[in-house]
Amino acid sequence: MNLKDLWLAIVGKLLEEFERAQIITWFKNTAVLSFEDGVLNVGLPLPFFLNWHITHFSKITLEAAQKVDPKIKKITYQVDIALGEADSRVIDLLKHFPDKKPRKLPNKNEKRSEEGIISKMFNPKYTLENFITSPENRLAHAACQNVAKYPAENYNPLFIYGGVGLGKTHLLQATGNEIMRNDPSNFIVYTTTEGFVNEVVDAIQARNMNHIRNKYRKVTVLIIDDIQFIANKDRTQEEFFHTFNSLYESGKQIIISSDRPPHELALLNERLVSRFQSGMIVDVQMPDYETRLAILQYKCQEAQVFINQEVLEFIAFNVTSSVRALEGILKQSIAKYELEHTAPTVKSVAKMMKQTQKEVKMIGFVVQDPAPRSAVTIDSLIDSV
Known part of the structure; x- marks a missing residue:
C-alpha cells in the first residue's frame, strides 16, 4: 500500500x-x-x-x-x-468520499413565501464546519449538528445561552443554513426578539393579529435570537407562548438563544420558562487560550493575510471578554496593515488595545523561548518592547 x-x-x-x-x-x-x-x-x-x-x-x-x-x-x-x-x-x-446523504428537492408546485428563502435570512459565511469548537462550546455545537440533521426529532426546543459575542448567533445562523441545505423545502423563519416584538406591536396597531399568526405558525423551523428581550412585554409573551405551543404540538423545530439560562430570565411568564426548560439547554462560554489562538489563525487564513505568530498569541492571551472582541482587534490589525502597509507588531497591537479596551491594566504577553514574559500593564508592555 x-x-x-x-x-x-x-x-x-x-x-x-x-x-x-x-x-x-x-x-x-x-x-x-x-x-x-x-x-x-x-x-x-x-x-x-x-x-x-x-x-x-x-x-x-x-x-x-x-x-x-x-x-x-x-x-x-x-x-x-x-x-x-x-x-x-x-x-x-x-x-x-462524496456526501451520500439524500437531498430532498423542493416541490415545484409548492408556493413558498420569501421568508423561506435562505438568502433573505442567513449569512452564508456562518457554517457549522467553520465554527471553532472547544470544551466550552462543544456540546452546543454538537446539539446544533444534531438538530440540523434531524429537526424536531431529538432536541426540541433547543435553547442556547451565553454571554455577548461568544458565538450564539453564529450557531443559529449556521444551523439554519445547514437545515436549508439538507432540505430546501423547509420553511424557516429566523428573527431577533426585537424584530418579533416590533411585528406584534405593528399587528396590534393595525388590528390584524392574524397576519403575524399566519406567518409564524406555518413554519417548519423557527429560530429566534436574544429571547431575553421579551421580558416584561406581556402581550408579546402571550403571543409567543401560543406560537410556541402551536409549533411544538405540530412537530416543528424551535431554536432559541438567550444571554442566560431559562430559570434566570426575570419578568418572564412561568409558562414560557417551563416550555424552554422542556428541551435541550446548552451554553457557550469564552473559549480557552488555545481555541482563541485557533480562531485568530483561522480568520487570518480566511482573510488571506499573514500576521506574525507572536502577535496572534499576544491577542489571544489578552482578549478574554468575547470572541467578537477577539475578532475586532484582529480586524483592526488587518485594516491598519492594509492602510499603512506596516505589519502588526506586539507593540502596535498593545497600543490599539489600550485605545479600545475598557480595562487598561491587562497582563501583557511577549513570546520568548522557552517561556512567556509578563508585563504588568499594557503601558509597561509598550515600554518593554
Whole structure:
C-alpha cells in the first residue's frame, strides 16, 4: 500500500466514526509525507492545522491508523506549505468520499413565501464546519449538528445561552443554513426578539393579529435570537407562548438563544420558562487560550493575510471578554496593515488595545523561548518592547 492509499484508508476509518463535515474540513489538503520505523509523518498545509490536529485529532487519528496498519506506532505532524489541491500527494476527499446523504428537492408546485428563502435570512459565511469548537462550546455545537440533521426529532426546543459575542448567533445562523441545505423545502423563519416584538406591536396597531399568526405558525423551523428581550412585554409573551405551543404540538423545530439560562430570565411568564426548560439547554462560554489562538489563525487564513505568530498569541492571551472582541482587534490589525502597509507588531497591537479596551491594566504577553514574559500593564508592555 503506497502512502496515498494508506492515508485514504485512515481517513476512511475516521469517516466511519466521526462527523463527515469535521473530518473533510480538517483533513483536506493533508498527506502522508513518510512512513518509517513505525512512525507516520503527516503533512499539514498551515500552522493553524498543525495546532488543531495535535490538540484535537492526534489520538483518534492514531487509533484509526492502527486499525488500518498495526505497524503504525506513532504519528508526527509537520507543516508543508506546498500542500494544496494541485499537489499530487493530496487526496481529493470530496471525490473519494462524496456526501451520500439524500437531498430532498423542493416541490415545484409548492408556493413558498420569501421568508423561506435562505438568502433573505442567513449569512452564508456562518457554517457549522467553520465554527471553532472547544470544551466550552462543544456540546452546543454538537446539539446544533444534531438538530440540523434531524429537526424536531431529538432536541426540541433547543435553547442556547451565553454571554455577548461568544458565538450564539453564529450557531443559529449556521444551523439554519445547514437545515436549508439538507432540505430546501423547509420553511424557516429566523428573527431577533426585537424584530418579533416590533411585528406584534405593528399587528396590534393595525388590528390584524392574524397576519403575524399566519406567518409564524406555518413554519417548519423557527429560530429566534436574544429571547431575553421579551421580558416584561406581556402581550408579546402571550403571543409567543401560543406560537410556541402551536409549533411544538405540530412537530416543528424551535431554536432559541438567550444571554442566560431559562430559570434566570426575570419578568418572564412561568409558562414560557417551563416550555424552554422542556428541551435541550446548552451554553457557550469564552473559549480557552488555545481555541482563541485557533480562531485568530483561522480568520487570518480566511482573510488571506499573514500576521506574525507572536502577535496572534499576544491577542489571544489578552482578549478574554468575547470572541467578537477577539475578532475586532484582529480586524483592526488587518485594516491598519492594509492602510499603512506596516505589519502588526506586539507593540502596535498593545497600543490599539489600550485605545479600545475598557480595562487598561491587562497582563501583557511577549513570546520568548522557552517561556512567556509578563508585563504588568499594557503601558509597561509598550515600554518593554
